[in-house]
Amino acid sequence: MDAAEFRRRGKEMVDFVADYQENIEHRRVYPDVEPGYLRSMIPSEAPLEPESYEDVLRDVDRVIMPGVTHWLSPHFYAYYANSTSFPSILADLLSSGIGTIGFTWAANPACSELETVMLDWLGKMLQLPEDFLSETQGQGGGVIQGTASEATLMALLSARLKTVKCVQESDPQRSEADIISKLIAYTSEEAHSSVEKASIIGGVVIRMVPTDEHFSVRAETLEKMVAEDKATGYIPFFFCATLGTTPCCAFDKIDELGPICNAENIWMHIDAAYAGCAFICPEFRPLLNGVEFADSFSINPNKFLLVGFDCSAMWVKKSADLTRAFQMDPEYLKHEHQGSGLVKDYMHWGIPMARRFRSLKLWFVFRMYGLRGLQAFIRKHVELAKTFENLVRGDNNFEICAEVVMGLVCFRLKGSDELNKALLKQITRTGKIHLVPCTLRGRFVLRFVVCGRTTELRHIQEAWKHITELSSKLLQNLFDHEGKEN
Amino acid sequence: MDAAEFRRRGKEMVDFVADYQENIEHRRVYPDVEPGYLRSMIPSEAPLEPESYEDVLRDVDRVIMPGVTHWLSPHFYAYYANSTSFPSILADLLSSGIGTIGFTWAANPACSELETVMLDWLGKMLQLPEDFLSETQGQGGGVIQGTASEATLMALLSARLKTVKCVQESDPQRSEADIISKLIAYTSEEAHSSVEKASIIGGVVIRMVPTDEHFSVRAETLEKMVAEDKATGYIPFFFCATLGTTPCCAFDKIDELGPICNAENIWMHIDAAYAGCAFICPEFRPLLNGVEFADSFSINPNKFLLVGFDCSAMWVKKSADLTRAFQMDPEYLKHEHQGSGLVKDYMHWGIPMARRFRSLKLWFVFRMYGLRGLQAFIRKHVELAKTFENLVRGDNNFEICAEVVMGLVCFRLKGSDELNKALLKQITRTGKIHLVPCTLRGRFVLRFVVCGRTTELRHIQEAWKHITELSSKLLQNLFDHEGKEN
Numbered sequence: 023m024d025a026a027e028f029r030r031r032g033k034e035m036v037d038f039v040a041d042y043q044e045n046i047e048h049r050r051v052y053p054d055v056e057p058g059y060l061r062s063m064i065p066s067e068a069p070l071e072p073e074s075y076e077d078v079l080r081d082v083d084r085v086i087m088p089g090v091t092h093w094l095s096p097h098f099y100a101y102y103a104n105s106t107s108f109p110s111i112l113a114d115l116l117s118s119g120i121g122t123i124g125f126t127w128a129a130n131p132a133c134s135e136l137e138t139v140m141l142d143w144l145g146k147m148l149q150l151p152e153d154f155l156s157e158t159q160g161q162g163g164g165v166i167q168g169t170a171s172e173a174t175l176m177a178l179l180s181a182r183l184k185t186v187k188c189v190q191e192s193d194p195q196r197s198e199a200d201i202i203s204k205l206i207a208y209t210s211e212e213a214h215s216s217v218e219k220a221s222i223i224g225g226v227v228i229r230m231v232p233t234d235e236h237f238s239v240r241a242e243t244l245e246k247m248v249a250e251d252k253a254t255g256y257i258p259f260f261f262c263a264t265l266g267t268t269p270c271c272a273f274d275k276i277d278e279l280g281p282i283c284n285a286e287n288i289w290m291h292i293d294a295a296y297a298g299c300a301f302i303c304p305e306f307r308p309l310l311n312g313v314e315f316a317d318s319f320s321i322n323p324n325k326f327l328l329v330g331f332d333c334s335a336m337w338v339k340k341s342a343d344l345t346r347a348f349q350m351d352p353e354y355l356k357h358e359h360q361g362s363g364l365v366k367d368y369m370h371w372g373i374p375m376a377r378r379f380r381s382l383k384l385w386f387v388f389r390m391y392g393l394r395g396l397q398a399f400i401r402k403h404v405e406l407a408k409t410f411e412n413l414v415r416g417d418n419n420f421e422i423c424a425e426v427v428m429g430l431v432c433f434r435l436k437g438s439d440e441l442n443k444a445l446l447k448q449i450t451r452t453g454k455i456h457l458v459p460c461t462l463r464g465r466f467v468l469r470f471v472v473c474g475r476t477t478e479l480r481h482i483q484e485a486w487k488h489i490t491e492l493s494s495k496l497l498q499n500l501f502d503h504e505g506k507e508n
Numbered sequence: 509m510d511a512a513e514f515r516r517r518g519k520e521m522v523d524f525v526a527d528y529q530e531n532i533e534h535r536r537v538y539p540d541v542e543p544g545y546l547r548s549m550i551p552s553e554a555p556l557e558p559e560s561y562e563d564v565l566r567d568v569d570r571v572i573m574p575g576v577t578h579w580l581s582p583h584f585y586a587y588y589a590n591s592t593s594f595p596s597i598l599a600d601l602l603s604s605g606i607g608t609i610g611f612t613w614a615a616n617p618a619c620s621e622l623e624t625v626m627l628d629w630l631g632k633m634l635q636l637p638e639d640f641l642s643e644t645q646g647q648g649g650g651v652i653q654g655t656a657s658e659a660t661l662m663a664l665l666s667a668r669l670k671t672v673k674c675v676q677e678s679d680p681q682r683s684e685a686d687i688i689s690k691l692i693a694y695t696s697e698e699a700h701s702s703v704e705k706a707s708i709i710g711g712v713v714i715r716m717v718p719t720d721e722h723f724s725v726r727a728e729t730l731e732k733m734v735a736e737d738k739a740t741g742y743i744p745f746f747f748c749a750t751l752g753t754t755p756c757c758a759f760d761k762i763d764e765l766g767p768i769c770n771a772e773n774i775w776m777h778i779d780a781a782y783a784g785c786a787f788i789c790p791e792f793r794p795l796l797n798g799v800e801f802a803d804s805f806s807i808n809p810n811k812f813l814l815v816g817f818d819c820s821a822m823w824v825k826k827s828a829d830l831t832r833a834f835q836m837d838p839e840y841l842k843h844e845h846q847g848s849g850l851v852k853d854y855m856h857w858g859i860p861m862a863r864r865f866r867s868l869k870l871w872f873v874f875r876m877y878g879l880r881g882l883q884a885f886i887r888k889h890v891e892l893a894k895t896f897e898n899l900v901r902g903d904n905n906f907e908i909c910a911e912v913v914m915g916l917v918c919f920r921l922k923g924s925d926e927l928n929k930a931l932l933k934q935i936t937r938t939g940k941i942h943l944v945p946c947t948l949r950g951r952f953v954l955r956f957v958v959c960g961r962t963t964e965l966r967h968i969q970e971a972w973k974h975i976t977e978l979s980s981k982l983l984q985n986l987f988d989h990e991g992k993e994n
Contacts, residue, residue: 023593023594023595023876024594025526025529025530025594026526027594028522028525028526028594028597028598029522029523029526031594031598032519032522032525032526032594032597032598032601033518033519033522035522035598035601035602035605036514036515036518036519036521036522036601037515038602038605039514039518039601039602039604039605039606040511040512040514040515040518042605042606043511043605044511053617053618055617057613057617057845057848057850057851058621058850058851059617059621060617060618060621060622060625061621061624061625061643064625066628066629066643067629067632067633068629068630068632068633068874068875068878068879069874069875069878069879070878070879070880071878071880071881072875072876072877072878072881073875073876073878075595075876077875078595078871078872078875078876082602085618085622086618086622086868087618088618089616089617089618089621090606090608090616090617090618090619091608091614091615091616091617092606092608093606093607093608093609093616094606094607094608101609101615101840104607104608104609106604106607107509108509108510108511108513108514108517108518109509109561109564110604111514111518111601111604111605111607112514112517112518112521114600114601114604115518115521115522115525115597115600115601115604116521116524116525116568118525118592118596118597118600118601118816119521119524119525119528119529119597120525120528120576120578120579120580121579121580121590121592121597121816121817122576122577122578122579122580122590123579123587123590123817127543128538128577129577129587130575130576130577130579131539131541131543131545131546131575131576131577132539132546132571132572132573132574132575132576133576135544135545135546135547135575136546136571136572138547139546139547139550142552143552143553143554144554146553146554147554157547157552168654168860169860169861169862171859171860171861171862172859172860175859179709182711197689198711199685199686199688199689199711200685200689202685202688202711203683203685203686203689214838215836215837215838215841215861216861218836219834219836219861222833222834223665223709223710223834223859224709224711225668225684225685225688225710225711268838268840269838269839269840330604330607331607331609331862331864332860332862332864347708348705348708348709350701350704350705351701352700352701352754352755352946352947353755353945353946353947353952354587354754354755354944354945354946354955355701355944356945358936359543362543364543364544365543365544373657373658373661373709373859374654374655374657374658374818375655375657375701375702375705376655376657376817376818378817378818382572385564386564388554388555389554389555389558389559389563389564390509390558390559390561390564391558392554392555392556392557392558392559393554393555393556394556394557395557395558450844458840458841459839459840459842460838460839460840461838461839466839469840
C-alpha cells in the first residue's frame with residue numbers, strides 16, 4: 023500500500039470510525055459469542071500472497087465486530103471508562119503517522135519535551151504542589167506511563183531501592199536481600215489488584231489495611247499496623263493510597279495518612295486513576311488535600327479526561343528516586359545532552375524503555391476542549407450518576423451501597439447475593455446494557471458507572487427501566503416460587 | 509468535536525500523514541534543536557476555553573516537527589527501526605476508533621481471541637515448535653507485550669517464581685527471600701540493557717557472560733560459570749539468550765546453550781527483538797535452531813515486520829508459568845468463562861493489566877503483505893546492508909567490525925576512537941543521515957542499520973558518499989595537523 027492508496031483507505035477508515043461511533047448505540051453492547059468463536063472464522067495461517075483491502079475490511083465487520091465489547095457505547099456502564107474523544111483519536115493517528123519512538127531525549131526531542139510540558143499543564147489543572155512540576159526546575163516532574171499498574175509498580179520499586187540504600191547507610195553490613203525480605207508495603211483492602219501484583223513483582227510483603235464505614239483507610243488504622251510491624255522487625259516502606267477505589271470510588275484520608283508516612287519514612291504513592299481526573303474541578307479538589315505529603319501520584323486521563331487508552335499520568339516529587347533505580351546507559355543510547363540536567367530521558371522513568379508519542383493526545387484534547395470543556399464533561403457524568411442514584415433510591419426494592427461521589431453508583435436489590443447475581447446474569451445475557459459487579463463488605467453489589475462520552479439522560483432512564491423490568495420478573499418468579507413452597 | 513467534524517478533520521489528518529511520509533526525505537532527519545526548545549514555544553498552561561483545530565494543527569508544524577527525529581525517513585539508520593507501514597497505521601486507527609480495552613476475555617472477546625490466533629499465525633511463519641502454539645490446546649501460547657523489555661521481565665519473574673517453588677518443594681523451611689537472594693541470572697555481555705534492568709527489578713544477581721570472537725555466547729562459557737556459581741551456593745535460574753544483539757546483531761548459540769539450561773533447570777528466554785522477525789525467511793531460520801529448548805521467546809514485529817510500535821510478540825511453552833505468577837481475580841474482573849480453559853485473560857500474562865487492540869496491526873499487515881511480501885521486505889533490507897558493507901570494504905580508510913548478517917553494518921574509520929567520535933559528531937551535526945554508535949571490544953564503532961520502509965539503493969549510496977566526504981575532511985585535517993606537529 024503506497025501513500026496514494028493510504029489516502030483513500032485512510033479516509034474510508036475515518037468514515038468507518040465515525041459511522042461506528044454514530045451508530046454504536048444500536049449495537050448489542052456486550053457480545054453474544056462463545057469462547058473460541060473467532061478461530062473458526064479465519065484461516066489457520068497467514069496468507070502467502072497479499073489479500074485485498076476490501077476483504078480485510080469486510081472481515082472487520084464479519085469477524086471482529088460480533089465479538090467486541092463496545093466500550094464507547096452509551097449503554098456501557100462497566101469497569102471505569104475508556105474516555106476517548108475525536109481529538110484524541112486524531113492525535114493518535116498523528117502519532118502513528120510520525121512513527122517515532124521515544125526513550126532518550128535524542129530519540130525524539132519533541133516527544134520528550136511535549137510530555138514534560140503536558141504533565142506540567144495537567145499538574146497545574148490539578149493544582150498540584152510545585153514540587154511535582156518540572157518547570158520549577160526542582161527535583162520533581164511528570165511522566166506518562168502506559169497504565170496505573172505501571173505507575174504503582176514504579177513507585178514501589180523506587181521506594182524499595184530508596185529504603186534499601188537508607189538502611190544500608192546506617193548498617194552497611196546488611197545485605198540488600200536481607201533488607202528486602204523485611205520490607206512491608208500497605209494498601210487498602212479496597213485497593214486495585216495491581217497494588218498486590220506490584221508487591222509480588224517487587225518481592226515484598228504487603229498488608230491490606232482495613233477501611234472505615236466509608237471504605238476509606240484512616241490514619242489510626244495504618245499507624246497501628248506500622249507500629250506492630252516495626253515491633254516485629256519489619257521495615258514499613260510503602261503505602262499506596264487510593265483516591266477513588268475500583269469497587270465503590272472511596273477515598274483514603276490522605277491528609278491524615280500523609281503525615282504518618284512522612285514521619286515513618288514510608289513512600290506514599292497515590293493511585294487516583296479514575297477519580298483524580300475530577301480534581302480539575304474545584305469542587306472535587308479538596309479530596310486531594312494532603313497530596314503535598316505524597317512522594318508520587320498518578321491519574322489516568324484515559325479514564326475520565328477524554329483521552330484514549332493508554333495514558334496514565336504520574337508525578338514524582340524527586341525524579342531521581344525513580345531514575346536512579348534503573349539508570350543504564352549503553353553506548354547506543356548515549357547522547358550529548360544526557361546528564362546535563364536540561365533534558366529528560368524517559369526510558370529511566372518506567373518499565374518499558376520505549377514509548378509512543380502519547381503526549382500528543384493530551385495536547386490535542388486539552389486544547390480542543392479547554393479546561394472548562396473538560397470540567398463540563400466531568401460534571402455531566404457526575405450529574406447523570408446522581409440521577410441514577412435518585413432513581414435507585416426511589417425504588418424500595420433496591421438500596422444504594424456506597425456514597426455516590428463521582429460517576430459510579432453501587433447498588434443492589436435488597437435480598438440475597440444469589441438474587442443480585444441472577445439479576446446481573448440477566449443483564450449480561452440480554453446485552454442491552456453492560457455492568458460488572460464488586461464485593462462490598464462481603465456482599466455482591468452491582469456497579470453502574472457513567473462511561474460514555476455520548477451518554478445522555480435518556481440512556482440513564484432507559485438503563486434503569488431495563489434493570490427494573492428484569493428485576494421485577496426475577497422478584498415475581500421468586501415470589502411465585504416462595505408461594506408454591508409455602 | 510462531533511462525528512461530522514471528525515470526518516473532515518480525520519481526512520485532513522490522513523492527508524497530513526501521507527504528505528509527511530511522501531516528503532519525509534527532504535526533512536533534516538535529526539532535529540537541530542537545543543534542550544528545552546519547546547517550552548518557550550507554547551503557553552505555560554492549558555487554555556481555559558477551546559481553541560480552534562486549525563491552531564492546533566498549525567502548531568504541529570510550528571512546534572512539533574522541528575523537534576522530531578524522523579524515524580521513518582530513508583536517511584534514518586539509527587538504533588533498530590520502527591518498521592511501520594500504512595496497513596499498520598490503518599489498523600491502529602481502527603483500534604483507536606473502537607476504543608476498547610482488553611484485559612479479560614470478557615472485556616473484549618475479539619481482542620483476546622484475535623491476539624491468540626495472530627500469535628499462532630506468526631508462530632507458524634517462524635516455524636516455532638508446536639509447544640509454543642495455542643491451537644494445539646497444549647500448555648503453550650503467545651501474547652503481545654508492549655516492548656521486549658516487558659517480555660524479558662515477565663520471563664525473569666516467572667522463572668523466579670518457578671524456581672522458588674521448586675526449591676521449596678525439596679526444602680519447605682527455606683524462605684522465599686532467602687532463595688531469591690541466592691538466585692543468579694545470566695546474559696551475554698552484548699545483551700540489551702533491559703535484561704540487566706529486569707534483574708534489578710526482580711531483585712536478583714545477574715552475571716554477564718563473555719562472548720566468543722563472533723560476539724556469541726558459547727556453551728562452555730556458560731557451563732563453567734554455572735558450575736562456579738553452584739559451587740558457591742548460588743542457584744542458577746535464568747538465562748536470557750540474544751539472537752541479534754543490539755550492538756552488532758550477534759547470535760548466541762542457542763542450540764548448544766539450550767541443553768545446558770534444560771539440564772540445569774535454568775529458564776532460557778530468547779530475546780530476538782530485531783533479528784527474530786527475519787526467521788520467517790527460510791535462509792535465516794537455522795539461526796533459531798535450538799528454540800525447542802527455550803521456555804520463552806520474543807520478537808518485535810515493530811522492528812522488522814512492518815508493524816508499528818508498540819508490538820512485541822512473546823511465546824511461552826507453559827503459559828501457567830507466567831499466569832500463576834500474577835493471577836489475581838477481584839470481583840469486578842470475574843466472568844463466566846474464566847478458568848474454563850477455553851479463553852485467555854491476557855491481564856495475567858504481563859505487567860500492565862490493560863491493553864490496546866494491538867493484534868489488529870498484525871492481522872492487517874500479515875494480510876496486506878502476505879508472507880511473501882514480508883519476506884521480500886526483509887530480504888531487501890539485508891541486501892541493502894550488504895551493499896553498504898561492500899562500499900565500506902572498498903574503502904581502505906574504513907573497516908567492518910562485525911559480520912553483516914541482516915540489516916546492520918558495524919564499521920569504523922581505521923584509527924582512534926576520537927577520530928570515529930569526531931566523524932559521528934559531524935554526521936549528527938550535519939543532520940543529513942542519522943546513526944548511533946556502539947562499543948565492540950572496547951572500541952567505538954558506528955552502527956548503520958537499514959531502517960526505512962522506503963530506503964532504496966540511492967539512499968545507501970548517498971549516505972556512503974556523505975560519510976566519506978565528512979571523513980575525508982576529518983582525515984585531511986588530521987593529516988595537516990600531524991604534518992604541522994612533525
